[in-house]
Amino acid sequence: MKTFVIALLLQLSLFADVSIGEKAPEFMLGSMDSQTAYSLNSLQDKVVLLNIWASWCSGCKQEMPKLIKLQNDYHSKFQIVAVNIDKNPDNGLEFLQEVENKIGYMSHFINLHDPKKSVPKLYSCMGMPSSYLIDKHGIIRDIIIGSVDENGIQELKTEIEKMEKE
Amino acid sequence: MKYLLLIALLFFSGCGNHLVRVQPYEKEYFAQDKMKLNPLDERAEQESHIFLIREASAGGDSAFQGGCGCR
Numbered sequence: 455m456k457t458f459v460i461a462l463l464l465q466l467s468l469f470a471d472v473s474i475g476e477k478a479p480e481f482m483l484g485s486m487d488s489q490t491a492y493s494l495n496s497l498q499d500k501v502v503l504l505n506i507w508a509s510w511c512s513g514c515k516q517e518m519p520k521l522i523k524l525q526n527d528y529h530s531k532f533q534i535v536a537v538n539i540d541k542n543p544d545n546g547l548e549f550l551q552e553v554e555n556k557i558g559y560m561s562h563f564i565n566l567h568d569p570k571k572s573v574p575k576l577y578s579c580m581g582m583p584s585s586y587l588i589d590k591h592g593i594i595r596d597i598i599i600g601s602v603d604e605n606g607i608q609e610l611k612t613e614i615e616k617m618e619k620e
Numbered sequence: 621m622k623y624l625l626l627i628a629l630l631f632f633s634g635c636g637n638h639l640v641r642v643q644p645y646e647k648e649y650f651a652q653d654k655m656k657l658n659p660l661d662e663r664a665e666q667e668s669h670i671f672l673i674r675e676a677s678a679g680g681d682s683a684f685q686g687g688c689g690c691r
Contacts, residue, residue, distance in 0.1 A: 510651035539645055574645035582644045 471578040474597060478504070478588045479576045483566040486543050492535070492564055494592065500533045501617045503610070504586040505563075506574050508539050509549035511582040513601035518553045520607050522561040528611070529562060531618050536563040539574060543567045589617050 472479060482493040494502070505521060507514040525534045538546035546567065554560055568574075577586060580599050587596035587610065596613060598606060642650070649655065658664035 506645065508645070508648065510648050512651075539648075541648060571645050574643070579643070579645050582647070584644075 472594060474594055476594055478592050478594050481573055481576060483568050486538060486547055486565040486567045492566060497533055499590055500531055501614055502588040503534045504588060505534055505536045505583060506579055507536060507583045509545040514583045517601035519557045520602060524607055525562050528614055532614050534563045537566045537568050537573045539568050539571050541569050587613060
């Protein structure tokens with residue numbers, strides 16, 4: 455019986471996904487230019503939007519200009535942490551450069567590179583791109599699977615403003 | 621033995637989704653142009669046009685039409 459319970463617990467642990475209201479799993483990654491390492495804990499006093507993206511993902515192309523604009527609108531207590539999962543970081547950098555040239559201003563994200571895809575595995579990423587809105591206490595407040603459209607950006611703005619006041 | 625079998629079954633059913641299914645973040649190579657069924661859009665269009673002339677029928681080249689030419 456004991457073995458059975460242990461096996462059942464093991465089985466259930468395989469289905470463990472992150473969900474809204476839970477503590478965001480901690481990670482540490484290097485930046486895309488391999489110069490600095492960042493951890494999620496270091497951004498505790500900010501509202502964070504963790505965005506998992508890749509240069510080969512068509513949804514990422516659609517949402518990236520909107521996210522760059524969102525970061526520029528809310529730069530004081532809000533930070534977008536963009537985790538690129540391309541094998542080659544140059545592809546991601548080229549993609550960002552292209553988007554920045556197109557919209558005419560720079561992105562102010564924390565750009566991290568995760569070629570081993572440890573963050574999407576840790577967060578049980580269900581689609582590309584995926585975004586996780588994390589409050590100042592490190593609690594996941596919203597999960598967005600797929601690209602964010604204009605309505606989604608408006609909803610995010612409302613949430614961010616609410617969370618900044620908390 | 622019965623319990624062991626049950627445990628093994630439960631265990632592997634849990635692994636199935638994670639090991640067999642290609643996760644969305646693992647599709648880097650699938651997203652490449654060379655992985656398309658028709659890598660060259662222009663060529664696919666030409667081939668479709670030639671098929672239409674040769675067979676004297678329209679349709680049949682997609683999942684939405686029956687191929688009878690009657691649409």
